[in-house]
Each structure stands twice: as C-alpha cells, then as structure tokens.
Amino acid sequence: MTDADIEKAVRDILVQDFEVDESALTPETNLFTDLDLDSIDAIDLTVRLQQETGRKVNPEDFKSIRTIADVVAAVKKLLADGEAKAE
Numbered sequence: 811m812t813d814a815d816i817e818k819a820v821r822d823i824l825v826q827d828f829e830v831d832e833s834a835l836t837p838e839t840n841l842f843t844d845l846d847l848d849s850i851d852a853i854d855l856t857v858r859l860q861q862e863t864g865r866k867v868n869p870e871d872f873k874s875i876r877t878i879a880d881v882v883a884a885v886k887k888l889l890a891d892g893e894a895k896a897e
Contacts, residue, residue: 811889816882823858824878837879859885 811819817837824830830845841847847855852875856867859881865888875881 811886813882813886816885816889817878819862820859820878820881820885823855823862827854827858835878837877837882839878840876841878841881842876855881859888863889865889865891 821832821835824835824845825832828845828847828851834844839845841852841855852872856869856872860867863885867888871884871887875884
C-alpha cells in the first residue's frame, strides 16, 4: 500500500464510521482537537485499521498519534513490520 492508499483508507473510515466531513480532512488534521474524537473513538479507529490491514495493531505504536499523517505513518510501519516478519 502506498501512503496515498493508506490516507484514502483512513479518510474513508473517518467519513463512514465517524461521520466526519471529508472536506475537513488534511494530513495535518488533528483527530482530537479538530475532529473531536475521544479515546473510545481512537480505539474504534484502531480496530477498523486492524480490519483493513489484517494486522494486529500494537497499542503502544498508536499512543502518540495525533494527526492523519501520524495514522498513515503508523499504518505504513505496521505493514512494513508485517512484511518483514513474513520473510
């Protein structure tokens, strides 16, 4: 998956599951201050990302996430780690 693919998946999840206006989403959008997501929403987002990627998300990797760009970077790392383990 490319960064653009990951970002599109994250945007789709936010629009469909959290009813966020897509026009409000940029890589710099803060999930908590700009979109008013809370800790339960963050867990729900993590679960959806696990479903999308087929990989188990390490909660520690997601504790520092604040922006959409952070989510993209974390998912990219998750996918890369999964590929490295498969080799």
